[in-house]
Amino acid sequence: MDPLDRVVKPKMKTAKRFLEKREPKLNENIKNAMLIKGGNANVTVTQVLKDVCALKKTYGVLYKKKNITRPFEDQTSLEFFSNKSDCSLFMFGSCNKKQPVIGRMYDHQVLDVIELGIENFVSLKYIKNGRNSKCPEGTKLMLIFAGDDFNVTEDYRRLKSLLVDFFRGPRVSNTCLAGLEYVLHFTALNGKIYFRSYKLLLKKSGYRTPQIELEEMGPSLDLVLRRTHLASDDFYKLSMKMPKPPKPKKKKTISNDTFGTTYGRIHT
DSSP states (O other), X not given: OOGGGOOOOOOSHHHHHHHHHTSOOSSOOOOOEEEEEETTOOHHHHHHXXXXXXXXXXXXXXXXXXXXXXXXXXXXXXXXXXXXXXXXEEEEEOTTTTOOEEEEEETTEEEEEEEEEEEEEEOTTSSGGGTTOOOOTTOOEEEEEESGGGGTSHHHHHHHHHHHHHHOOOOOSOOOGGGOOEEEEEEEETTEEEEEEEEEEEEOOXXXXXXXXXXXXXXXXXXXXEEEEOOOHHHHHHHTOOOOOOOOOOOTTEEEOTXXXXXXXXXX
């Protein structure tokens, strides 16, 4: 047996808990995203990374130093950063042509990579209602997708899935109405993707249900789909595989009969 293939069980409880957090789960944790600035990133791309980090709040890691890497040619550096910072999503901004690259990982291996071109950009700091605005911790972003282009080709379907992974919040059974504060709207039309963000205002309506108004917050982006590097079908199916749910523990003192009546034994 190769010594590198041995499975070494952790001896410390801290290491055991750390490995348990990285095991597959039925309900996944919120995915962290790393925002990496390339070697020749211009002012526009740098500001896009900062605005996306403001939307991700505590689940985004912004790398302030410039990193020379090419996501489509060599992915080893991205996989190294993913393993180091425990992030399964990334946005890489480089090139003076304003082409940020977004992607996701599976088991710290690059799964999907999509390059987008920025044709128009308005930062949240230039919008009156978006200045110094950050999503507070606990806020659940609402995602809206419009346009038939998201269902036409595989590239657009993967892009929609990637955007949902990138911006979705925690899965909860109940949501407070006051916690629904921000809306991200994506529209795919005529080969372009329009990204708009709004703040949700709940105003008095005289009824139990408040009157809802949208106020533009920023950032605002007009994007064009460029290059794509999508995972193979087998690798994509492997990433979508769900672990088996744990079997419920049987209670020895409780039993049911054929009519559905529950009986319990009490020891005195």
